Amino acid sequence: MRKWLLGSIVLLTAVFMVSWQLIAKEPEKDEMVLPVQTGSGVTLRNANDLHLLTRVVAAEAGGEPYEGQVAVAAVLLNRVKSPSFPNSVAGVVYQPLAFESVMNGLIWRVNDLATAERAARAALNGWDPTYGSLFFWNPSKPVSRWIWTRKIVRQIGDHVFGI
Amino acid sequence: MRRWYGWLIAGLLAVAVVTWGFGHWRNQQRLANALESNYQRDFYTVVEQVEQLEAILGKGLVSGSSRQQVFFLTEVWSRANTAQSALGQLPFTDLNLSASRKFLAQMGDYAYTMAKRIAGGQELDDEQIQQLESFYREIREYGRVLQRTEQELHENGYRWAAALTGRSSPRNQVPETRQVSSELDGFKEMEQRFDGLPVLIYDGPFSDQIGETEPKGLTGMKKIDREEAERQAEQFVNQMAGGNYKAVRSSEIEGPIPAYGVTLDGQGRSGIIMADVSAQGGKVLAFLNSRPVSNANLTAEEAERKAQAFLEDRDFKGFEKTYGITENNTRWIVYAATDGEVRLYPDQVKVQVALDDGEIVGFDGTMYYANHHRRDLPEPELTPEKAESKLASNLEVKSRRLALIPLTGGREVLTYEFITDFNGENYLVYINAVTGDEENILKLVDTPQGELTI
Numbered sequence: 001m002r003k004w005l006l007g008s009i010v011l012l013t014a015v016f017m018v019s020w021q022l023i024a025k026e027p028e029k030d031e032m033v034l035p036v037q038t039g040s041g042v043t044l045r046n047a048n049d050l051h052l053l054t055r056v057v058a059a060e061a062g063g064e065p066y067e068g069q070v071a072v073a074a075v076l077l078n079r080v081k082s083p084s085f086p087n088s089v090a091g092v093v094y095q096p097l098a099f100e101s102v103m104n105g106l107i108w109r110v111n112d113l114a115t116a117e118r119a120a121r122a123a124l125n126g127w128d129p130t131y132g133s134l135f136f137w138n139p140s141k142p143v144s145r146w147i148w149t150r151k152i153v154r155q156i157g158d159h160v161f162g163i
Numbered sequence: 164m165r166r167w168y169g170w171l172i173a174g175l176l177a178v179a180v181v182t183w184g185f186g187h188w189r190n191q192q193r194l195a196n197a198l199e200s201n202y203q204r205d206f207y208t209v210v211e212q213v214e215q216l217e218a219i220l221g222k223g224l225v226s227g228s229s230r231q232q233v234f235f236l237t238e239v240w241s242r243a244n245t246a247q248s249a250l251g252q253l254p255f256t257d258l259n260l261s262a263s264r265k266f267l268a269q270m271g272d273y274a275y276t277m278a279k280r281i282a283g284g285q286e287l288d289d290e291q292i293q294q295l296e297s298f299y300r301e302i303r304e305y306g307r308v309l310q311r312t313e314q315e316l317h318e319n320g321y322r323w324a325a326a327l328t329g330r331s332s333p334r335n336q337v338p339e340t341r342q343v344s345s346e347l348d349g350f351k352e353m354e355q356r357f358d359g360l361p362v363l364i365y366d367g368p369f370s371d372q373i374g375e376t377e378p379k380g381l382t383g384m385k386k387i388d389r390e391e392a393e394r395q396a397e398q399f400v401n402q403m404a405g406g407n408y409k410a411v412r413s414s415e416i417e418g419p420i421p422a423y424g425v426t427l428d429g430q431g432r433s434g435i436i437m438a439d440v441s442a443q444g445g446k447v448l449a450f451l452n453s454r455p456v457s458n459a460n461l462t463a464e465e466a467e468r469k470a471q472a473f474l475e476d477r478d479f480k481g482f483e484k485t486y487g488i489t490e491n492n493t494r495w496i497v498y499a500a501t502d503g504e505v506r507l508y509p510d511q512v513k514v515q516v517a518l519d520d521g522e523i524v525g526f527d528g529t530m531y532y533a534n535h536h537r538r539d540l541p542e543p544e545l546t547p548e549k550a551e552s553k554l555a556s557n558l559e560v561k562s563r564r565l566a567l568i569p570l571t572g573g574r575e576v577l578t579y580e581f582i583t584d585f586n587g588e589n590y591l592v593y594i595n596a597v598t599g600d601e602e603n604i605l606k607l608v609d610t611p612q613g614e615l616t617i
Contacts, residue, residue, distance in 0.1 A: 065435065065437070066437075066453035067453065082265075083247075084265040086248055086251040087268075091252075095251055096252065096326075097327075103327075118455065121491065122451060122515075122525065125490075126527060127449065127451060127527055128529070129437070129449070131419055131420065132418065132419065152417065153416060153417055155414060156424070163418075
């Protein structure tokens with residue numbers, strides 16, 4: 001009886017460890033390893049920049065239509081290109097107080113990344129539904145008066161995009 | 164007896180809670196101090212770099228040697244970038260410092276552009292020297308205000324990390340009711356000052372735009388209304404085989420190219436299409452289909468034939484493929500217009516083809532409509548052989564063609580594009596076809612998805 005119990009514990013542990021290895025070693029889909037100038041004109045250091053962009057899009061615009069997700073990715077890339085913002089994807093994403101989802105950690109908890117990744121790639125390939133916008137906000141939530149001084153370009157889903 | 168037990172348990176619990184709480188408090192203090200140290204370092208980096216910028220730009224202005232000027236101006240560029248990047252990592256809850264960051268980035272970029280000019284054998288004109296002097300006055304004032312701010316922050320024991328606790332929220336969600344801490348007045352003062360600076364036009368990537376740039380590809384076309392925009396979107400999209408998309412709603416887009424955003428539903432086909440139609444001329448600027456593509460049945464070559472046919476059906480004639488990549492079971496292909504034998508890189512369109520059934524799921528003609536116009540291209544003054552002689556001798560030329568390329572600051576130049584091989588790697592080298600100057604070098608990278616340039 002005791003042997004049987006011991007055996008099943010060992011077995012369960014082994015199964016757990018093997019499956020953990022499988023999860024942990026899930027191969028990254030992307031093989032880009034060099035800095036690459038994308039169609040959007042932003043240079044990606046490597047695939048990690050794409051993954052980071054994807055996470056912010058999923059966390060900030062997960063429930064938005066596809067084009068709205070492309071638009072959020074495009075705003076981040078427009079910031080990278082703008083002299084008023086940091087000049088790398090990581091610099092823009094980790095700018096203190098810039099994104100609610102980075103402050104509350106949501107970007108590390110989002111797990112439905114498929115659409116967000118497609119959206120991030122579309123923006124990297126040069127699609128910009130926001131025509132150069134640097135800001136986006138949800139007009140139904142409390143926002144500062146300052147943000148309304150921005151010139152609004154368009155609305156997609158729940159987000160307003162402005163320069 | 165029982166009471167004795169009760170007191171013991173309560174006492175142990177109290178000790179446990181206090182120990183646990185103290186442990187948490189200590190950890191939290193350690194984290195807060197580590198974070199504060201980072202912010203303090205970033206702040207001192209800003210102050211230090213701004214002080215150094217004043218000194219170095221001053222030296223650049225008084226130097227009579229062009230070799231020294233290039234050196235000083237390049238250092239201005241590097242230090243301004245460091246300052247801009249450190250400033251961007253400081254937490255300001257109620258203060259937006261866009262203009263301050265832009266000032267630093269633009270100053271660096273301008274200095275770099277001037278350094279390149281001097282290195283190219285040209286002298287700075289009066290206007291350019293005055294601009295550098297104006298930067299010098301601003302950076303000196305910035306340094307003075309930052310030193311005062313440093314003093315105030317120090318005296319009041321200001322903690323940057325405190326901005327992150329309590330009721331902090333992202334900048335665009337902060338109600339205007341809270342007051343900016345008075346220690347940060349210096350930042351506010353300089354932000355207002357930088358915000359009032361005149362626009363700066365020069366040949367660099369961070370140059371301000373001269374007003375609204377008119378889309379060149381739409382000039383002379385007539386205005387359309389929203390209903391017409393919806394019709395144009397339907398027509399453009401439904402030219403695809405089996406397409407039965409209907410416009411369901413539309414909204415206005417007030418960007419550099421005024422347009423209508425039209426949402427189209429496929430009447431049973433999966434995927435919504437969003438298409439932007441220009442208010443002037445009713446051209447479809449771009450569209451995206453939201454449907455995911457789960458498998459690939461077509462090869463890259465078959466997809467490219469579909470894309471080519473799509474363009475020809477919509478009167479995009481004489482376009483050449485410049486590169487293509489495969490991602491997520493779709494093929495993205497970039498095409499450039501041609502004028503005779505000259506490839507026009509500014510006039511490009513992008514097409515995305517689904518590799519499951521060959522449907523076009525994305526199109527972007529924004530760059531084409533922004534740039535395309537009848538150009539009077541200059542005659543090349545260099546023969547191809549003469550241009551090739553300008554290349555470094557260690558390059559092996561694989562092919563060449565005439566190409567119009569965009570430079571920073573909105574300029575375009577006619578060049579010979581050489582695809583070359585250097586130690587088994589491919590580089591694109593662009594030699595000005597009129598002056599013989601080397602205008603740009605791109606490195607081609609073969610990724611599993613296709614060719615990309617650096």
